[in-house]
Amino acid sequence: MTTNNGTHVWKKDGVMGRMSRPLRKAWGRVVHKCYWDKGRDAFVTSIEEGNHDPGSLHYDRGAIDFKRNGAHIYEVKKAAGIGKGFDVIEYVKMDIFHMEYDPK
Numbered sequence: 001m002t003t004n005n006g007t008h009v010w011k012k013d014g015v016m017g018r019m020s021r022p023l024r025k026a027w028g029r030v031v032h033k034c035y036w037d038k039g040r041d042a043f044v045t046s047i048e049e050g051n052h053d054p055g056s057l058h059y060d061r062g063a064i065d066f067k068r069n070g071a072h073i074y075e076v077k078k079a080a081g082i083g084k085g086f087d088v089i090e091y092v093k094m095d096i097f098h099m100e101y102d103p104k
């Protein structure tokens with residue numbers, strides 16, 4: 001997908017799965033505010049597939065991983081809407097953010 005300022009959303013080969021609607025909406029906010037508006041591409045590295053903890057929300061349409069690509073965790077948290085069931089974790093060594101939504 002390409003925007004009018006030339007930025008993209010990329011998916012790593014093999015990324016599959018779906019997100020719950022609240023998570024997908026949060027991801028949309030993050031893509032716009034933290035990536036496209038800043039002239040950065042967004043790279044999805046995992047949704048439901050991959051090796052996650054057995055109890056991971058990744059298997060429940062509740063999590064997405066994406067490359068940091070210059071974004072800061074505070075702007076991602078702000079865009080996601082932390083405190084309403086969303087959480088963002090930064091994995092520095094893997095250079096990704098893990099964002100999850102758990103309505104509890």
Ligand SMILES: [Zn+2]
Binds near residue numbers: 046063064097099
């Ligand atoms: Zn994750």
